Structures are given as C-alpha cells and as structure tokens.
Amino acid sequence: TPWVLLCFSFPSSTPFLQLCNGGSVTDLVKGLLKCGQQLDEAIISYILYGALLGLQHLHNNRIIHRDVKGNNILLTTEGGVKLVDFGVSAQLTSTRLRRNTSVGTPFWMAPEVIACEQQYDYSYDARCDVWSLGITAIELGDGDPPLFDMHPVKTLFKIPRNPPPTLFQPENWSRGFNHFISQCLIKDFEKRPSVTHLLEHPFIRQVHGRDMALQKQLADLIQAQQHLGSVAKTRHERIHTRRPYRVDASDKYSPDDDLVNLEVLDEETIIHQLQKRYADLQIYTYVGDILIALNPFQNLSIYSPQFSKLYHGVKRSSNPPHIFASADAAYQGMITFNKDQCIIISGESGAGKTESAHLIVQHLTFLGKASNRALREKILQVNPLVEAFGNACTAINDNSSRFGKYLEMMFTPTGAVMGAKISEYLLEKSRVIKQAVGEKNFHIFYYIYAGLYHQKKLFEYKLPEKKPPRYIDNDTGRVMHDIISKESYGTQFDAIQHCFRIIGFTDEVMHSVYRILAGILNTGNIEFAAISSQHQTDKSEVPNAEALDNAAALLSIGSEELQEALTSHCVVTRGETIIRTNTVDKAADVRDAMSKALYGRLFSWIVNRINTLLHPFNDKAIAGMNVGILDIFGFENFTRNSFEQLCINIANEQIQFYFNQHIFALEQMEYQNEGIDAPMVDYEDNRPLLDTFLQKPMGLLSLLDEESRFPQATDLTLVDKFEDNLRCKYFWRPKRVELCFGIQHYAGKVQYDAYGFLEKNRDTLPADIVVVLRTSENRLLQQLFSSPLTKTGTPYLPLLWRSLKTEHPEETTNMKRQTVASYFRYSLMDLLSKMVIGQPHFVRCIKPNDDREALRFSQERVLVQLRYTGILETINIRRQGYSHRILFDEFVKRYYYIAFKAHETPLPSKESCVAILQKAKLEKWALGKTKVFLKYYHVEQLNLFLREVIGRVVTMQAYTKGWLGARRYKKLKEKRTNSAIAIQQPPLCPTPAMPLSPASYVFKGYSQQEG
Template identity: 45%
Template sequence: MDLKLPEDLANLSELDEKSLLEVLTGRFTQNLIYTYIGDILVAINPFKYLSIYEKEVSERYKCHEKKSLPPHIFAVADRAYQSMLGRLATGPKNQCIVISGESGAGKTESTKLLLRHIMELCKANSQLEQQILQVNPLLEAFGNAQTVMNDNSSRFGKYIQLRFQNSSVKGAKINEYLLEKSRVVHQDEGEQNFHIFYFMLAGISTEDKEIYGLLDPTRYRYLNGRFGQEHMVQAWRVKYAEVCNAMDMVGFEEQEKVDMMTILAGILSLGNITFETTDSDALKVSEASRGWLKATAGQFGVQEEDLLKSLTCTTSVTRGEAIQRLHNQQQAEDARDSIAKVAYGRVFGWIVSKINELLAPKVDCDVELNEIGILDIFGFENFAVNRFEQLCINLANEQLQYFFNHHIFLMEQKEYKEEGITWETITYKDNKPILDLFLTKPIGILSLLDEQSAFPQATDRDFVDKLNSKFKTAPNFEVVRNHTPLFTIVHYAGKVQYNASGFLEKNRDTIPANIRELFINSVTPLLSVLFAATISRTGTLMPRKAKLQVADDNFNSTRKQSVGAQFKHSLAVLMEKMFAAGPHFVRCIKPNRSKQPDQLDSKLVMDQLRYNGLMETIRIRRDGFSWRPAFKEFCRQENMIFTQ
C-alpha cells in the first residue's frame, strides 16, 4: 500500500480538503475506486469496466478480515452478511446497506454488485438465487431511463429485503417508491422515456409487432419521434431478450407477458391521439388521429366510442344524478396523458407485486427470518427546471442524510459519553430543520400541499403564495419575487429552486371514475385487474394471495391519499425498518459531469464530499473508535486466549 494513498481516509496524518482530494484523485488515477472511512465505503464511479469484480476476486472477499484486503464493495456485502449471522459484533441481526450519491454516481451498479456477492456468500438454492438476481434487469427496464446526468438513471427508489434462515436465503421483497410516471408522457431535451419502450420496439419480432399493433418507432409522440442509431438498436435488442429471459426466470406466465406488451403498445398509440374543435366549438378527435384512437381501443380492449367519451368528457354523480361535463382541448389532452401515466404506473406496480409474490419465503410463518436490506434510491437532483418529482426525491435524500448523521455523529458521540471516554465533541451540519420544514403538521410543505390539493379551484400559484406567507422567515426557505410559481429550498446539498407548475395535479393523481370504470371492464385481463386493484397507504398495489386485491364497488376517489401523503408514509415505514437494523454505508461519488472514464473534476468531487459531510465523518472515524468487534473476534484477531 502506498502510504501517501492510504486505503482508509481515517489514517490521514493531515486532515484538510487538499489532502483528502489528493488521496482520492491519486487512488482514482490508479483505478483504486474504493476507499474506506473507517467502516464506511467511498466509491468513485469509474465509467468503465474494471477487472476487480471477477469470480476469483469475489472468492477472496468471503469471510475475510477487513484489514487483509483492499477496500471493495464486496467487503461491505460480506460484513453485512457476517453481521446478520452474528459473527462480527453484538447488535441487531437485521442489517441495512444504504447506498447514496447524486444521479450518475453509480448507486444502481453498486446495488447489483452487493446483491451478486451476497448471493455468492449464501449459495444453497441456486434457482431462488438466480431469480433474485434476475429482478434487477427487469426493474431497470421498466423503472430506469436515460437522463442528461445518467444513461441508466433509476426513476424510482427501491428497498430490497433479502430474507434468511440461518445462512441460507429464503426469499426477497421489493419495496418501490415514487416512480416518475410523468416521464411516460414528457421528457426534457436530451432525455428518453423508460428503457422498456426502446427495448420492446428494437427486440420484438416483425410478426409480434403486427400482433401488438406496433409501428415505426419514430411515429410515436411519447418517444419524441426519435429512435436510436443502429448500434443502440442492436444493444436494445439484446436487452429485450434479457428482459424476456428475466420474466421467464422469475416466473411470469405467457399470457401475463402478452397482456403487458399489449398495454405498453396501447400507451404509445394513445399518445398520438390529438384533438380539434369544430366550427360549433365542439371537441372531437382530429381526423389525422382517428386511426390511433381505433388502435388504442383495440390494444386496451375497450370500445372505441367509450374511449372517446372518456377522453372528451367527465361524468360525475351529484345527489344521485349523473352530470356530464364536456372537456376543452387542454382537458382532453390532460385526460389522455393521465390514462398513459396511470396505466404505466400500475403495470410497474404489478410487476413489483408479482415479483414479491413469486419470491416470498416458502417457510412456516413461525420460522424466524433475519434480513439484509439494500436501499437504492434516487440521488439528489438539481436541474434547470425542478418539479414535484425533484421535491420528493430531494426530501428522500434529506431523510437519508439525517439517518447517516444520526448514526455517524449523534449515536457515536452519545456512546462515547456513556462509556466515559474523554471526547471533544465534533459539530456537524444537522439537517433536521429542513425535514421539519417538509414534514411538520399542520404547516409543513407537504401538509400545505395537501390542504391546497383538497380545493378543486386552488392553483399552483395559490400554493406558492401560501408557502411564502408561512415560511418567509424560515432559514431554509427563500421567497422568489416577481409573482412566479417558484420557491427555493436550501437543502443540505445546496439551494434548489422549484417550479410549482403542476404540483397540485401531480399530488392529487386522481383517476376520473368514468376512466376507471372503462378499464375495469376491459377485455384485456391484466388491464382490468390493474384498474380494479386497491392502493396501499404507501402508494403501491396491494397483493392478496396470488392475485391483486380488487377494490369494492363503492370506491370513492375522495378517500384516496395524495401522492405526497403516500410518499411521506412510505418514508416513515422505511426509516422505521432502517433504524431497527445495523447500518452499512456506501457513499457514491460522481467524478465528472460528462460521464467519461479517467477524468476527475476536482470541484465537482469536493462539492459532493462537502455536502455529504465526509470531512466531519473522517474526523470522527479518525479520532474515534470505529472498530467494534465482539470479544471472540477480538481475541481471535489479536491471538489472545482467555480462560472462563
């Protein structure tokens, strides 16, 4: 080991930003992308293939001693597994691995490597292990997309719970969070729709294209009329084969796969339906898109006239009387896009539910199972225009930063005090005031958003005015002048300006009763099941036995929780699980914005190190006691023998 490039930053003799950056840069130029801070792993995305993940490397990181091998993602997996088995230290049996970092820092790849190594460690039932490993390509296809920051960006969050009996894996469960459904109908410049649309159009046979009614990809408005160059199409073709193989491996039935592809084809056709007004100001489907209306109705398994009615008018019931209200052109386009977003969101939710059904542990209910959870959630985002999705994503990152601070700073120093260890308190940037700004009732941002969402006539501007009135003196809130629907939050990672346009609509996320009824009566079995399913408090489709639970006939959309409320509850449930587990942290760092190998932007890297609080982390790990072995492990490593 080069003493000037220590494997553990807690061993730095001089602790300042310059020294820290020099070590990380030096290690990065030698393809040493992993570095420890005590028991925390820092991982810099290399943006290229490295041979450090081969089978022989994996073998070395099985039941190894931390000091004996270089830092590695496999070492984190091994430590979590050994801790779960109670071999390393006292504490909770359940473990959680928290992978954090901004978009494009390598979180999703780290998740796959952790999963792979844990499956290597517990090899017993090869079929189940292979099924678990096939979950990732499936979720990536339906939940990831190309963005300006990342070619394979997770547009949802996931917490993978691996369930173990002793040392053998017995099952798994996926918890998904906040799929970015709006991407289905709109992508910013330089971005793409979800991967599955491109994989499907590139990989499906000519014969199946005719069966599903798929046409030239450049004709679809939801794909912005663009498709990939030949080398990309070839890569997508391979990916489509992988998705089909993953579905077979996990256990999807043939008819389910057919229904799924039919629904995806219907979503693409739906996006091409346009509207125009007649001379008498009545609304109709444009002549140019009559064919798309017919195609969509066929793919969705509904009558053309019924689909047209659901797009051009809304039916409500007042005092037992049905009242029909005609849409204007904008409302019809909104209804079209709403159907696309809901249909895609429910397909995704159903895939997760199906995976959980197939991978549920096959053991008696009284058998105690231990757990390793892996959290791969969207990184902190700050775009040119930040919408409702970015607000929720950044709230999740605030919650994770608080969890990190709690374990690394608060609990650590509390333990030293309880043990009577002389200690100079280390200060850190506490982000709890930002969480309070979002989550406090009744005047947190999410509560005020729900309050405004409950008023049908309220506007996004009204919501921002409410925020400005309530929080104008709050330290982490900044008012944006000029009467625009903008506001600024000072996050732990920096200032983000949000555009509130569309906030209320996205938070309500309601399905008009006539649209829901239309699709419940679809002759496409899967579509009917998806629109009849109930939604849990965390916003996911609720399974019951082997089928999705069907809602009762008295469904009332007013009882539905808002997206913000669902997300708030899902975060609370997630944090409860994580606080009850032994944590392991992987901090992913993005070396450059251009996604190029062998390039490190010092300012970009330093910014990430600062807002992640890594300087303070190094200080507490350097001056503290990061190694907490059980007595047996301590005796074994120090070659000591104790008599009873």
C-alpha cells in the first residue's frame, strides 16, 4: 500500500526505507501555527484519509499499530502520506484477537489501553488506533494533543476520567470535522467505529475525486514551510510497560511541586496551591524533603510497575512528587550511606496512612529485587494479612488501623531485599467484645464468616447461619445479610487464605487459627443467669450449654472446666485454696477478658510467625541494613472518646514530638553550636504536654496506674485525682459532667469519657482461665498461654515451656502484674529506640474532607491539619535552613571520590570539604566549626554526582579486569598450544647403548613387567 512506509531488502544487502523528506504532519502544523496560519480542513481530511487507508491495510493483516500520532505520519515532498514506526505494533492471531499490554504515547493512548495497566483481565482490539487517530485529528487542528501542558504520566489517570476531548475552539471548525472527531473518541471501544466505517464518513469522503489536487496543494505547502525552515520538535515520548519510562530532557521541574518555592508564604497561598493540585489529581506535594499526601478517596492508576521504574534512582526533580519518590530516597540513602533508614507516616485517622505504607513496601520490594522471587511475594502479602486481623471499620475510616505497626525491611549491603520483621504495638483488644455505634469488629471475623458460609463449613465451626454471634452483631440487624450478600467479604477470605499459604503457614495451622476465631465468637454467645445458694451469696450459672459446649469444643478444652473457670475463681490464702463464686456481671467480665486475651495473643503469634518465616537465613541480617516503615493509628476525636483514644493520641503526640525535634529543635541547636547564621523559626513545642502524660510519678499514666492499684478506686476518684494533680493549661474538667476530662492536644481539644478507664487499664485475666486454656489439646492455643509476656505486653512466643504446671497461679490482683498503661509506656520506648537508629523520612497524610468524597477539598479541614502539623513552619525552616549537617571527617570520607583521586587520602579539613563542594558546583552551603551544612537538595545532587563518578570507576575496573583476563587467557592458550606441539613431536630413536626406559614401554602400550 502507498500509505504505509515500506522497507526494501535485497540478498546480501542492508535494508533501507523509503525517503520521506517532507517531515511529519506535526512539524507542518507547528510551522503553520508559528506563522499565524492553520491547516485547511480539506488538507486535514486528505491526511486523515491516508492514515485511515494505512491503518486499514494493517488491520486487514491483523496488526495493531498502537502508536498513531502526528510524529508517526510522515510526508513526502510530493505530498504523499506515510504511516510509520511499528516499534510497538502487535500481531493478532485467529486465537488471540485482542491484546492486554499497556503501551503507547500517553497523550494519544486510548482509555482501554491505559486500563490494562491496572485491570489485568481487561483487553482491547484494533479500535484503539481509532482513538489515537481522533487525538491526532485534534493535533492537526490545534497543533497539540489535549492535555499537552501536563506531565505525560499525569495524563494516564486523566484520560480515563475526563470526558472525550474536543478541539480547543470547536465553533471555529466545521460540523463534519467535529463529528468525525467525536466518532473516533467514543470512550466505549465496543461502540467505536472501525477504520473501514470511518472511511465512509462524510468528512473523509470529500477527498474522493480531489485526491490529486489536494496532494499537489499539500506538496506546495510542504515546500513553502521547508523554505521558511520552521520546524518545531515535540517532547512527547512513548511509554512501554516492558521497559523503563523515558522522560525527555525538555520536561522542566515544576516549581509548584515544592511549597518551599512559593514566592508568597502564608496559609492562604499554601491552601490555594494544594487545592489547585488536588483538583488536577496531583495528590502529592513536597515541602523540601518532606512529602504531603492528600487522600484522593479513589483508586488512581499511578502505582503500577511502570511508575516504579520511573522512580528508581533518578533525580527527584525529574518526576512529579510521589510516594515512590520517598521510598526511593530512603532506599538510595541506605545504599549510599550504609545506614538504616526510617519512613514515618503520620496523619489523622482516615488520611491514608495504611495505604501509603502499603505502597512504600511495594516500591521497596521492587527496588530491592531479591534473587528469590518467592521472598518478594511473601513480603507483599504481609500487610494484607496483618491488616485483616488488626484493622477495622470505624465511624470515619473503613480500614482503620487499630494497632501500631513498625515494619523493618532487611536488605543486603548491595541493596537486595532479604527479609522483613514486624513489631506490633497496642492492639485495641476491647474491639473484640464491643464496638461503638456505626463501627465494626476486626475485618477477619466478617471475612472468615463469609468464607465459611460460601464453603458450607459453618456447621463444622459451629457458627449459626441466621443470627450473627453477639460480638459482631449490631443495631442495624443487617450483619448476616451483608456477610452473605457482599462478595467482597468472601473474596477477602480467599485473599487471606492465599496470604497465609504464600507466606508459609500450613493448612493445619490455618485450621487452628480458624477454630480459635470461631471459638471466640462462640464464647461471646455464652450467657449467665443468677442462682440462689444456701449461703445467700451471688452465684451464676450457664443456663444454655450450647454456646459453652461449642466454644469448649473449638478451643479443645473441657466444657465443665470452662464453665467452672467462668463462674468461679480460686484464691490461695495461707496454703488454703478458697473457691469464690462470680456474679453474673463478674462472669460476663471474665468471659470477655478471655475473648480479648485469646484474640490478642493469637494476633501476636501470627506476627511472630510471619517474622520467623521472613527472617533471613544464617547471619545475613547482621551485615545488612534496614528501612523501617511506621504505620500507626492516626489522631482520633470521636463523639465519645475512651481509654483507647487516649493511648492513640498520646502515641501521636510522641510522633509529633519526634518530628519537631528532628525538623526544628536539633537543627536550630546545631546552628548555635556551630556558629551558623540562620534565622530561628518559632514552632509549637509539645514537650510539656508529653511530660504531662509520661512523667513519673505525677504524669497522667502514672496517676492512672496508682489508682488502678486501689481495689476501692472508681473512675470518679480517678478523674478527681487527675484534677488535683494535673494543674496545667493542657488539662481541664468540664462542668456538670463528672466522669469526663479534657486534653488540649497538639491536634486540638479532645474530651474523654473516663467510664471504664480503671478496668481497661487493669485488663485482668483470671488465673483459672489461663490454667484451663493451657490444658487445651490445640498445640497453638496451648503455646499462646504458656509463654510469658514481654514488657510491651506481647507473648514471648519463641519460648515454649516443656513442663506446664497445672496448679493455680497467683491471684491476678497481685500488684506485680503490669497494667495496659505500663505496657503502653514500654511500647513507646521500644518504638522510639527503633526509629532513632535510622535517618528519618517524613510523609504527612492529609484528609481533604470528613465525608470521604473524591475530589472534594475542604479548605477549613485541611488548614486545621496544616496548622497543627506545623507545615508553615516546616516550609520556613526548609527554605532558610540546612536540613543536613555532616561532620568534616564523615563528609570527606563519603564524597572524596568527587574531587580526589582514588589513591589519595585527603585530610578531613574545611579545605577538603570546600574542594568537594566546588567540584560538585553546589551553592548556598555553609561551613561550621566541625560540620558541613547543606540544603535538603544538596545531598541528592552529591549522591547523584558520586554515583556517576563511581559508575565510571566501576566501568574502568570492568574493562581492566576484562583486559587482564583476556591477556591471561591468551598466555594460557599459547602455553597449551606449545605443549600440544611438543607432545606430538616423534621421540628420538634409541641406540643400542640407550635402552628403553620403563616409561617408554608404558608409552608404547605395554610395561616391562608385562614383557
């Protein structure tokens, strides 16, 4: 066909192409526009006619072009139209009439092609070329495709969501041209016409009978443009999922990507900038080296492997802000500095912290490609599994983390991922037995119920089909309906089973876990009734034994022993055992305490087992490095806030203090110590409030522990004690509400309901229950209650006691028993000890509205979050200050390759540091008494410079080793050749005086002895 560029080849000759020296249609259009002209519609229809004929030829031969655009339609000086560049074309077959690879150039890609990147079951046919041709038609009219002013990667999530594009000013063009474009750009490709149908479109049919005249007119136009020499180059690059992104050098860094670059620095300007970016689905923004992430409340197609390749070891300004960039910064910092890193994700509940943590793990797994693919798969399954057991639906977040998680990904010195470890903190066990209005229990209970229902195994696990267990029932009465009808629950159960198996849990262990979960649900259904006794003491019994028997059977313990442990307890006094009965309320409390303990210890065991299965073999972990990711429950302020919210908010106060120390306090202290002239930035220091909580002996948690030790204490006496001792501006007590107190947190005022504080803090688990559970025939359950608790309240599970004592342990009111507040305090200490080891990277998650609506930006809500997180102050100090302070000795040791030769040993002096900085062509740095002070972007530039230098050294070493190896091989080959020649020389004939030696006999095939 004359409409497709042909390639000729003769035997024993080099292939060659037809010459198209008229340039591309893009060059022609841009040249005309530069002169204030535009293509005539008749010429446009002629060019499109040629492109359609070329596509028809390809499609008839079952070939999809997949990269139709103006730059791929070339012109000859005679006015001929040629379709070119088949680099990403696809051949269809009789058995495969569709493709599912997402390839092409972003601005021209069809929605269905983009969708294949995320939806692996999606596919498309040859009509994707029709969409691209429609975009090309707009390009012929306007000079550029739609969205041309955006970064190419941003168009990938704009195109599927935007309505079909049109010409910039449709009214300036004919109705026929507009209609042709609208037909090409039908978003549902099943309804989009084929190229054969479009050849019959009135706008194209006008070419018939005029093709020779239009060709001559086009040739004259080409000649006139070439005479003017007006040729403009475009920046649009093709992308392909099977190879890395290519980002053109003409893609400039946008100052809008970093709030530090704002000329006017005030709250109104910052809010306006964030709102503008959010409207364009640019949810990420930098504040120096800190990332702000706005929750989009919708799925975005910007987290595929294609994007992972884009954010891999490149300069930060090469791409738009992204969560992958923060992960890459931590990874590159670990490799370059041989130092552990820590990524701290913070924000309110519902701001998107858990999803951000998941994306960071995904990208770190991509960056640290392990030789063992199974290991990468295991690490990717960790988050979904622990989230199923540790997350729940709350009033403001459908997937709220109800525990703190610190995930350490372990890497070899060369950067390959080799394992992972999770540390879990303060699981909200009380959720197992009761949830607030509008909230749910942990996800796993609904997943397992739905999964067992669809597998018809509810009877095996003794779960009812009609009425839901008490622990997951709610006021709506729709729990069972949702479990049965919602496909998502059953799908999630299948996903959790998949996670278990990929990580390495056996089917036997999974069965034990399910039995314990079902046992918890049946335990919640055990009810008690009061019975009278001859001693007139309160006593309880289980009137309906079905739930009791079910729970005992699932937990593999005796039914009678369980009933006895629930309705009575033993006290040992002076060697005598006294059995005391429990009231109905006391028995219910014991039942619920048992359920909480079962779930809490099971969760800890699962985390511990994951750590065992993902721990590196041998002693590799000792020589390796870590990147830690902190995903902790966000700040919470509900209608009713209890003990759980207090602990959660104290943890967030600690994280905020760590942020303040790293960003403000330590930095400004070093300016003073090193004599650096830098402005001081005022910030809200929450250290006094943190002392109010954690100080001993008069801090809030210490007062709570003290009151918990008094048997006669009540929640009211606790609040009175708070009021008497916490005399500071952060504490207040509302009038007319006895059991309430208020705290002025860094994130705002929160009023707490103290009802149940003491009981929750004591978290009493009767010793009789522990003894009964230790007798279980379920080995997993037996192990859970045979292990001592650590200081953070989690079982020390690696230790399994061989001999289990069956006598009654000490009464649980023993004063040596730790409280939840004590466990919480040690948990914070443990968490901070892990965080301070590494170099921190901060991700600030922001919730744009409280209704979880996509694209709705509440200025008031965002402003409140920006204020209490200190973003304005952070922008100030990042703009004016020096975020990196490095000792002269360390700086020279780290970067001396940049300015000195490998064999040189420069002194760790100011002069050496200056030489390195000048060689790297950096500006706006400062030198203190003992340290180099750098801006946040200096370190990235130095690292890239160093990587380039080391890369050249490695290349030189490779060439040298190759040359030496070749030289050795050449000498060895010559030696072997000479030896072979010597062996083949005939032996000298012996004389009579020279008898043959035994060796000569052997050489001839016989020995002297054989003679």
